[in-house]
Amino acid sequence: MESVKTPVVIVGAGLGGIRVAENLRNGGYDGELILLGAETHPPYDRPPLSKTVLTGDEERVDLKPAEFFDEASIDLRTGARVVAVDPSAHTVTVQRDGGTEQVSYGTLILSTGLVPRRFPGTDDVAGVHVIRTVEDSLALRAAAGSATRAAVIGAGFIGCEVAASLHKLNVPVTLIEPTPSPLSGPLGSRIGEMVTRLHVEAGVDLRVGVGVEEIVAEDGRAVAVVLSDGSRVDADLVVVGIGGVPDLEYLDGSGIALADRSAGGGVACDGVGKTGVDDVYALGDCANWAGHRVEHWTHTVDAAALVASELLGHTIPHQTVPYFWSDQYGLKFQMLGSPQSDDQVHVVDDDGRKFLAYYSRDGVLTGVVGAGRVGKLMKARQFLLTPTPIATLLDA
Ligand SMILES: Cc1cc2nc3c(=O)[nH]c(=O)nc-3n(C[C@H](O)[C@H](O)[C@H](O)COP(=O)(O)OP(=O)(O)OC[C@H]3O[C@@H](n4cnc5c(N)ncnc54)[C@H](O)[C@@H]3O)c2cc1C
Known part of the structure; x- marks a missing residue:
């Protein structure tokens, strides 16, 4: 049963924005879909910016080919910055080409990242x-x-x-x-x-x-x-390189609540991206889902799928394991699960450069971190789907 109200307006043409748009189309939503992005570019990928784009091995990596937007009937408006949201009128105020206009929404999705x-x-x-x-x-x-x-x-x-x-x-x-x-x-x-x-x-x-x-x-x-x-x-x-913060000034006066700074700030949402205001959702780096704000690529991708399925009334099984990667000195660092800095760390493999470590708390596996150990790390993913005693892995 589709419950999405049309038109869908997505604020932020980055990873979260394009993924939620794509998921809505793939899930059968055929109403009007407007994607508003402050940047002058179509949605592009950020991880390469500190890696291959910086080193000159790659140029901007677009998340979709140019023809995608027409084919999927997504009205992408670049150079369009939302400066205000009025939930009672169901409108956003957009600055573009030196002018200002109101855009009406049935459903509003915020994925505006960080500054x-x-x-x-x-x-x-x-x-x-x-x-x-x-x-x-x-x-x-x-x-x-x-x-x-x-x-x-x-x-x-x-x-x-x-x-x-x-x-x-x-x-x-x-x-x-x-x-x-x-x-x-x-x-x-x-x-x-x-x-x-x-x-x-x-x-x-x-x-x-x-x-x-x-x-x-x-x-x-x-x-x-x-x-x-x-x-x-x-x-x-x-x-x-001292981190980023969500820039949510455009929500001032909208009644859309922000999470407390001590909890990471961001747009306050429940566990599927719903804000406390009707028909308004948020995801990605700018969103605080059930008390957590996460700045990871895979988290945003998973969140976009969840928001779309919530809107379309499909229930998708939510069995994701948090995942993050980083590339340094030709090595792939990877992190699975939710390891904490004060968890117990069990280094099970270390050749002086590449390594693999399990994290546990109260005897239960909480995460796996590796460098240059892609296959071994991914094998451990299954053990993070349900609580697994760390002894099971250490004895294996
Ligand atoms: C240099 C770099 C390297 C990274 N490397 C990794 C990595 O190796 N692994 C990993 O897991 N994650 C990595 N990340 C994080 C990952 O890229 C983010 O988690 C992801 O991009 C979040 O997507 P998003 O949609 O929330 O935000 P973004 O992709 O930032 O998109 C937000 C978009 O909203 C636009 N916007 C903001 N305000 C407005 C407004 N008022 N109106 C209209 N548009 C607006 C912005 O201009 C931006 O284009 C990296 C990030 C950076 C910056």
Whole structure:
């Protein structure tokens, strides 16, 4: 039984937006479907931006061929930024081509992603970069061509990937991280040490346990970074990789509730993407589903399928296992399940570069993390579908 109200208006022509549109069409929705995107590009993939696009091995990777939109009768409007939502009138206000218009919706789906956090006071400083859009990636690639040294602030997944990509472009890199090791925030110190050795082996100057006090600029250009231990890193290219936040100003005054910052912020939704306001759904990086906001590609893809099935009245079995990957120094890092940094870590395979580790809590498997161990990691997926004692895997 189809319960979707027409027209469907999707705000955000990124991964979540295009996937939910496609799922609605594949599921039989044949009413009007409008996809509004603030960027001037059709939907494209972000993971390559810190990897192959940055290294110049690939250009922008579009998520669909140009003809898809006509064939699927999806009214894609690029350069169209939603600036307000009025649920009582069932309209959104869109800025496009210098003008403003109201677009009516029956069903509204929000998938507006994140904006990167910037280092305070550096918005107009040349040589300071963030990475979220294809323009960001291309600007960073161009800057790398003439850089003497890069300082990458933040050794989370994106900071680590940028460090690895700049290293591949022969730019000397200093990677700065306030926690004791790269990725130790999400994955804990044991795996952090294993990631450390990859960066060190590559010759990256890794500074851990220190923050950044200041980005020093001369004549409007970055020249150095001053760390919290007082040391100075001379760098004419600075990449700020300190995460992103949902930009939800367009929801001000709409009555669509946001989740508390302590829970990750984002649009507050239930476990299938429904907000507290009738006919309004949210998914992807900007959405907080049942108390969690997740910034992973696969999570967005799964969420898009769930929102579409919810709207179409189909029930799809929800048996997904959270999955994330990252590419660094020619190795594929993968994470399955929901490992926590304070879980018990069981390293079951380590050749000094590639590794596989299980995570457990109270004796139950919570996740699997590997580098260069694709087959073995995927074999463990089945054990994350139901609670599995860690002993089962360790004894196998
Ligand atoms: C550099 C980089 C590398 C990544 N690597 C990985 C990886 O290796 N593995 C992994 O699992 N995940 C990775 N991710 C995360 C993954 O790309 C995201 O989880 C995914 O793109 C989320 O999709 P989304 O639809 O929520 O947001 P997005 O894909 O960001 O799309 C949101 C779109 O909404 C538009 N928008 C925003 N506000 C408005 C508005 N008011 N009106 C209209 N349009 C608006 C934006 O311009 C944007 O185009 C990476 C992300 C980045 C940035």
